[in-house]
Amino acid sequence: MLVIASPSGAGKSSISRSLFGADPNIKLSVSVTTRARRTDEVHGKHYYFIDVETFKKMQRDGELLESAEVHGNFYGTPRAQVEEQLARGEDILFDIDYQGTLQLYEKCRADMVTVFILPPSIKELRARLERRAQDSVGTIEKRLKNARVEMDHYGEYDYVIVNNDLEHSVDRVRTILASARLRRERQVNLASFVKDLQSQIDSL
Numbered sequence: 001m002l003v004i005a006s007p008s009g010a011g012k013s014s015i016s017r018s019l020f021g022a023d024p025n026i027k028l029s030v031s032v033t034t035r036a037r038r039t040d041e042v043h044g045k046h047y048y049f050i051d052v053e054t055f056k057k058m059q060r061d062g063e064l065l066e067s068a069e070v071h072g073n074f075y076g077t078p079r080a081q082v083e084e085q086l087a088r089g090e091d092i093l094f095d096i097d098y099q100g101t102l103q104l105y106e107k108c109r110a111d112m113v114t115v116f117i118l119p120p121s122i123k124e125l126r127a128r129l130e131r132r133a134q135d136s137v138g139t140i141e142k143r144l145k146n147a148r149v150e151m152d153h154y155g156e157y158d159y160v161i162v163n164n165d166l167e168h169s170v171d172r173v174r175t176i177l178a179s180a181r182l183r184r185e186r187q188v189n190l191a192s193f194v195k196d197l198q199s200q201i202d203s204l
């Protein structure tokens with residue numbers, strides 16, 4: 001479970017998109033959200049866009065692995081898709097905020113690797129939010145203000161990347177993913193592989 005979090009506009013969605021292009025072995029956890037769809041977003045790909053009533057019902061019925069209110073909207077991770085993907089042994093990328101990260105820590109710490117993305121400067125963060133041109137002026141101001149609180153939580157993450165150059169940042173996340181996959185406890189069938197090597201020595 002690879003979690004990427006950041007203040008809005010720091011670049012986590014751009015980084016995730018590039019990662020998917022190059023790595024077929026990781027899938028995105030598609031969240032449900034009550035916020036309005038941006039013009040370039042596709043239902044079922046970027047988010048499942050649902051109303052507040054449906055969100056509350058999913059929450060009540062235990063269908064969300066974690067959920068949080070972010071920038072005045074509700075967001076949550078549907079439990080079923082995550083459990084199915086994990087059972088198939090697939091890696092999953094989560095683009096969730098710090099509140100969601102803490103909830104996942106409580107349930108699945110051993111399976112998680114977490115990365116926090118920082119913008120190189122606040123001037124650049126504002127420029128990126130404006131360049132994305134998907135949110136109203138009021139929404140952009142709210143997201144900039146919220147960035148302060150979100151940044152308080154960088155210390156809860158395993159890795160921190162300052163997203164200056166997008167390609168460098170993607171490379172760094174790839175390196176983190178590669179080393180996480182190499183961890184002994186994540187390599188299945190290692191014991192039988194070693195046993196097999198040893199038995200080949202025994203029969204020399």
Ligand code: GDP
Pocket residue numbers: 005006007008009012013030031032035066067068070071075076077095096097098099100101
């Ligand atoms: P962005 O910050 O520009 O990527 O804007 P989004 O509207 O896509 O995301 C808003 C916030 O909700 C971000 O902090 C996300 O990390 C967070 N978020 C997105 N999906 C989830 C989720 O499934 N669970 C939780 N807890 N937070 C989420």
Ligand code: ADP
Pocket residue numbers: 006007008009010011012013014015128129131132163164165166167
């Ligand atoms: P987030 O998902 O964190 O809100 P996005 O990935 O949507 O952020 O990025 C916000 C804007 O900044 C987008 O317009 C994106 O193209 C741009 N951007 C992201 N990373 C970089 C970077 N390293 N350099 C310049 N622009 C970037």
Ligand code: 5GP
Pocket residue numbers: 005006007008031032033035066067068070071075076077095096097098099100101
């Ligand atoms: P945006 O509205 O720009 O798509 O996302 C705003 C913030 O909500 C981002 O920081 C994003 O990571 C977070 N977010 C999106 N989906 C979820 C989710 O399912 N759970 C949590 N906790 N945060 C989410």
